[in-house]
Amino acid sequence: MRIGVLSDTHDRIEAIAEAVRLLIDQKVELILHCGDIESPDIIPAFQVIPTHFVFGNWDKDKAKLSAAIKAIGGTAHDSFGALEIGGKRIAWVHSHERHQLYQLEHCDYFDYVFYGHTHVREQHRTGKTLVANPGALFRANPKTCIVLDVVSGEIKPLIIPTKPGDSTHSRPGLGSPGDSSHNNSHGHAPLPVPPPHVD
Numbered sequence: 001m002r003i004g005v006l007s008d009t010h011d012r013i014e015a016i017a018e019a020v021r022l023l024i025d026q027k028v029e030l031i032l033h034c035g036d037i038e039s040p041d042i043i044p045a046f047q048v049i050p051t052h053f054v055f056g057n058w059d060k061d062k063a064k065l066s067a068a069i070k071a072i073g074g075t076a077h078d079s080f081g082a083l084e085i086g087g088k089r090i091a092w093v094h095s096h097e098r099h100q101l102y103q104l105e106h107c108d109y110f111d112y113v114f115y116g117h118t119h120v121r122e123q124h125r126t127g128k129t130l131v132a133n134p135g136a137l138f139r140a141n142p143k144t145c146i147v148l149d150v151v152s153g154e155i156k157p158l159i160i161p162t163k164p165g166d167s168t169h170s171r172p173g174l175g176s177p178g179d180s181s182h183n184n185s186h187g188h189a190p191l192p193v194p195p196p197h198v199d
Contacts (some may be wrong), residue, residue: 001029001030001085001086001149001150001151002026002027002028002029002147002148002149002150003028003029003030003031003032003085003090003147003148003150004019004023004026004028004030004031004032004049004145004146004147004148005031005032005034005092005114005132005134005145005146005147005148006019006023006031006032006033006034006134006137006145006146007033007034007035007036007056007094007114007115007116007117007133007134007135007136007137007145008034008035008036008056008116008117008119008135008136008137008138008139008140009033009036009037009038009042009136009137009138010036010037010038010058010136010137010138010139011037011038011039011041011042011138012137012138012162013042013045014162014163015137015138015143015160015162016042016045016046016137017045018160018161018162019137019143019145019158019160020045020046020048020049022145022158022160023049023145023147023158024048024049026147026156026158028049028147029049029050030049030050030051030052030085031046031049031050031051031052032051032052032081032090032092032114033046033051033052033053033054034054034056034092034093034094034095034114034115034116034117034133034134035053035054035055035056035057035059035093035094035096035116035117036056036057036058036059036094036116036117036136037053037055037056037058037059037065038058038059040061040064040065040067040068041068043065043068043069043071043072043074044068044072046072046074047072047073047074050073050074050075051069051072051074051075052074052075052076052077052081052083052092053065053069053074053075053076053077053081054076054077054078054079054080054081054092054093054094055076055078055079055094056094056096056116056117057094057096057117062076062078079093079094079097079100080092080093080100080104081093082110085150086150086151087150088111088112088150089109089110089111089112090110090111090112090113090114091104091110091112091113091114092113092114092115093113093114093115093116094115094116094117095115095116095117095118096117101113101115105126105129105131106126106127108127108128108129109129110128110129111128111129111130112129112130112131112132112148113129113130113131113132114131114132114133114134115131115132115133116133116134116136118133119135119136119138119139119140120133120135120136120140121133121134121135121140121144121146121157123155130153130155132146132155134146134157135157137160137162142159142160143159143160143162144157144158144159144160145157145158145160146158
């Protein structure tokens with residue numbers, strides 16, 4: 001199974017549409033979004049493929065975002081997500097709350113941890129856990145996402161070609177955050193996150 005991982009889309013609808021198209025071309029079956037979506041208006045761009053979202057520091061109105069995600073059959077996981085896919089434990093987080101990324105990375109529980117926020121693609125290993133940032137679709141050059149082959153463990157970066165002046169929707173207003181949806185509509189079991197090991 002292949003999954004796509006992207007982050008920091010920040011309403012850039014043309015870049016999002018191109019990323020989704022390229023991920024489908026790579027035969028991904030699922031997308032993980034590492035946060036900073038911004039507006040509910042761009043959520044329908046993900047309707048063509050099952051997508052799981054976490055929220056970042058720019059995702060101000062979580063109630064509206066969660067409703068839009070639910071409307072396309074996606075799943076919202078609030079500040080971090082955890083799934084078992086193909087026998088591998090996978091977590092993803094935005095990482096603006098740095099303690100969350102630290103705990104997920106160092107708990108020696110996950111096979112993969114993905115994160116966003118920095119807009120810089122990188123990957124490294126901490127113990128058994130491969131940690132990777134897919135890059136961003138906004139304020140990144142080049143704009144990137146990644147494909148994980150869960151069976152082989154291969155991570156492949158994709159460069160997203162975009163036109164100058166990539167269009168965006170207006171920013172959402174600052175609303176009251178609501179509860180996120182946890183409908184898990186695509187059959188992947190959510191995982192509990194264990195407490196970090198303390199020596």
